[in-house]
Amino acid sequence: MPSPLFTERSGPRPPAQDAVDALITRARRLRGDVDAVRRDTSVIDDDDPRLRWQRALCELAVHQLDDLGEHLGQLRNGIPAQTNAEPGVRRSSDPRTPPGSSAAPATGTLVSRVGSAEWNLLTDEVSWSDELYRIFGRDPGSGALSLDELPSMLLAEDQPLLTSMVTGCLVDGRPIDGEFRILRPDGDVRTLHMTGEPVLDANGCTASMWAVLRDVSTLRRSEHVVVSARDSLARREHLARAERRMAVELQESVLQPGTLSVPGPDRGGPDVAAHYLPAGSSDLIGGTWYDALRLPDGETLLTVGELTGHGIPATSAMATLLGALRGMAVAGVGPGAGMGHLNQLIECSAQPALGSAVCCRFDPVTATLTWAQAGHPAPLLFRDGVGRPLPAPDGMLLGAASHVVYEQDRVVLLPGDVVVLHTDGLTRQDGRSTGPEGLLSLAPRLARARTAQDCVRTVVEEFGAAERLDDACVLVVRIGE
Structure with a gap:
């Protein structure tokens, strides 16, 4: 194989000095910009693998630009004698x-x-x-x-x-x-x-x-940090997807979709329907619940609530509280006492949290709705085309304090009445809560609805398309005429 050192040809012409100097200046400027980004990422939270990966990429880019600058310097100085x-x-x-240089x-x-x-x-x-x-x-x-x-x-x-x-x-x-x-x-x-x-x-x-x-030890270490950070991010995203699937499956196994399975007006029970509205981010599966259950004494349990947190911890805690609510309701425990027991249950849990809830029992014989609340929006009563919140009995957030007494109240419902239970996230849009006014404005439309499902559909049409920061639910009870 002929050596290129002995090929008969003229030597390569050196690059123009001005062009090389311009490249060096641009490389230094780019290196400075990347280093500024690296300094900005040096104060980030090390617990976030995505940010660690970004910082590692900046470190690698700085090392590579250092090498580039040195190579351009060699190009400018030329081959030594x-x-x-x-x-x-x-x-x-x-x-x-550089030619003529002997300094180490x-x-x-x-x-x-x-x-x-x-x-x-x-x-x-x-x-x-x-x-x-x-x-x-x-x-x-x-x-x-x-x-x-x-x-x-x-x-x-x-x-x-x-x-x-x-x-x-x-x-x-x-x-x-x-x-x-x-x-x-x-x-x-x-x-x-x-x-x-x-x-x-x-x-x-x-x-x-x-x-x-x-x-190239420094470069390879930087590349290794980038790969490790990227793999850590991929593992975290994989775990997040798996956790979300489990949270969704757990939530779907607890919440009854669509029209709830409770007897209709023909058997003395109320007409009930509910709907769950997810958060704008698919990662925010929370501890929001709704439930309706026909009890052995003929009454109907009606409840909505939510817990702080997201993912499997929140959904599993929600399932625990909902199971406890059902058990107490079947045992004949009233809404006020039931809220007190839920508060104690949260206090002794391994992962304490805060929660809000409203719990009701409807007696079809007397058409009486008995209810209690724990830091939750009051039910809305719609009658004769006009809506109003029910006066709320005393009750603070679940898990906020010990030995809390939750009062309960009663209201007699009339044929054609509609009661709306909802979580706070239903009326919160763009980070701001409109309160009950938005729901109360639906009174004329709810008065024309013939079923609880029609009422739910009206609420979802009004609030379901909004980009929400947290999940929400609505439960509608309609008394047959």
Whole structure:
């Protein structure tokens, strides 16, 4: 294979100095901009894998731009003059040192991380640049390593790779381009990128091997941080998707979709329908509930509520509270006492939370609605085309304090009455709550509705399309005429 060193052609023309200087200026400016972004990300929350990944990318970009700036500096300074070159053999020198410069680069700079070497096959002479000694942590007085000695500095698993590269270069004339790790005398492990080529004599025979070795440890560590941060982010997103699926399945197993399964007016029970409205973000599956249950004594349990938090903890806590509510209702516990027991249940839970709820019992014999609330919007009563909130009995948020007494109140319902129970998120849009006024304005439309499901449909048409920050639900009770 003819050596490019002996091809009969004129030498390459150096790039225009002004053009290279302009590139260096642009590279420095870009490096400064990236470094500014890196400083901005240095104060972020380390618990967020997405932000850790962004910061790691900035670190890697800064290191790469440092290398780019150094390479452009080499391009501007040109190839250093060669000394003591034998005919037909290229001698080793540091291609990064400006012509005429003998000053050693500062330790830790990019220049100190690039060294060159030449192994002469005819004389067994080995020539290393000063930088290569520093990279290997080797005293120049001890001499350079031969090709046979060089593998002893490598980690055992990387030695076959170096042997293969050297053999391919010397025997088959292939250029060298690969990476391996060395163990320095001080115990530090460095990653080196080696590029080189065979140098041929005038007869086309391999006379020596020339190589440039670059310490890329910092770059590889930065790349490793980026990959680790990316993998951490992928694992977190996978866990988040799995948790959301479990939360949705748990929620769907508890909440009854559409029209609730309770007896209609023909059997003395109220006409009931409900609807769940998810939050704008699919990650915000919360502890919102609604329920209606025909009790053994003929009365009907009606309840809506919500717990703080999202995901599996909130949905599992919601399922626990809803089960407790059902059990107490079946046992004949009234709404006020039931709220007190729920408050105690939250207090003794492993993961305390805050919650709001309204709980009602409807007696079809007396058409009486008995109810209590815990820091929750009051039910809305619609009668004769006019709506109003029911006066709320005393009751604070569940989990807010101990030994709380929850009062309860009663209201007699008339044929055609509509009672709307809802969570606070139903009327909260763009981060602001409109209160009950928005629902009360639906009174004329609800008066024309013939079923509870028609009423729910009216509410959803009005509020369902809004982008909400939290999930919500609405439950409608209609008394048959």
